[in-house]
Amino acid sequence: MFEAWTLIVALFVLGVAENVENLQQIEELKCGYGNPDAVKVQFNVTEGQAKPAEFPWTIAVIHNRSLVGGGSLITPDIVLTAAHRIFNKDVEDIVVSAGEWEYGSALEKYPFEEAFVLKMVIHKSFNYQRGANNLALLFLDREFPLTYKINTICLPTQKRSLSSTRCIVAGWGKYQFSDTHYGGVLKKIDLPIVPRHICQDQLRKTRLGQNYTLPRGLICAGGEKDNDACTGDGGGALFCPMTEDPKQFEQIGIVNWGVGCKEKNVPATYTDVFEFKPWIVQQIKENLYTPDNY
Known part of the structure; x- marks a missing residue:
């Protein structure tokens, strides 16, 4: 009997120690990091899919129980997204979901969490037709707890050189433009950044025409055959590994619009987060939020 109790106490102590260690890891979480232990959860991850908790800032934006786009968690209770998905x-009809992997499936091993939106702030100069000033903030009714599968993304601290850079989009949008349904499992899309002058020249060869001018505040990525963000990914983050630590990511763009999907030499456009960071910070201050990230 004594040996049995000794074993029980030992297991209890080990369990407490493990929980304390996990709590310390959570408390030490910094923006832009996925959790390396979470990806060890046994799921059938195929090519083109993100691993569970690989990009834990990825948010599903839901309207009347239907997915309308993506977003990114920039503080525990603020989501950055595209205005064109919610304007x-x-x-009161919008909910956001964090910690999703297979959208809409509350897996026992991998549950998600939801929050209601108290207020949304859309850039006052947002232009739907041109995709200009296409960003919005969602202020939530509660803070998401930062855990192994929910974390914030870093915002850029300086203008990044976009030459020879590849970055990532994660979302539940369509795989093909002609698809009738969105994807189930979170996609991982690795894309090249395209310089503005090249992007504008390539877009002028599409139905936009030779006189098309890329609006200020947009950057471009993609232009590779069969590799692109698509319908339903709008509002999600375009994020890049940091030079100092490639395991940490910063968000440089918001999925904006494209001419179709996955066409060679037809890059898609993204709202430039660095360009609009002063607006983001100002809106947070005006709404009495003082996050530690800024």
């Missing part, structure tokens, strides 16, 4: 919707 014509009532705030």
Whole structure:
């Protein structure tokens, strides 16, 4: 009997120690990091899919129980997204979901969490037709706990050189433009950044025409055959590994618009987060939020 109790106490102590260690890891979480232990969870991950908790800032934006796009968690209770996904919707009908992997499936090993939106702030100069000033903030009714599968993304501290850079988009959007349904499992899309002058020249060869001018505040990525973000990914983050630590990511763009999907030499456009960072910070201050990230 004594040996049995000794074993029970030992297991209890080990369990407490492991929990304390996990809590310390969570408390020490910094923006832009995925959790290396979470990807060890046994799931059938195929090519083109993200691993569970690989990009834990990825948010599903939901309107009346239907996915309308993506977003990114920039503080525990603020989501950055694209205005064009929500500008014509009532705030009380919007919910955001964090910690998703297979969208809409509350897996026992990998549950997600939801929060209601108290307020949405859309850039006052947002232009739907041109995709200009296409960003919005969602202020949530609660803070998401930062865990092994929910974390914030870093915002850029300086203008990044976009030459020879590849970055990532994660989302539940369509695999093909002609698809009738969004994807189930979170996609991982590795894309080249395209300089603005090259992007504008390539877009002028599409239905946009030779006189098309790329609006200020947009950057471009993609242009590779069969490799692109697509419908339903709008509002999600375009994020890049940091030079100092490639395991840490910063968000440089917001999925904006494209001419179709996955066409060679037809890059898609993204709202330039660095360009609009002063606006983001100002809106947070005006709404009495003082996150530690800024």
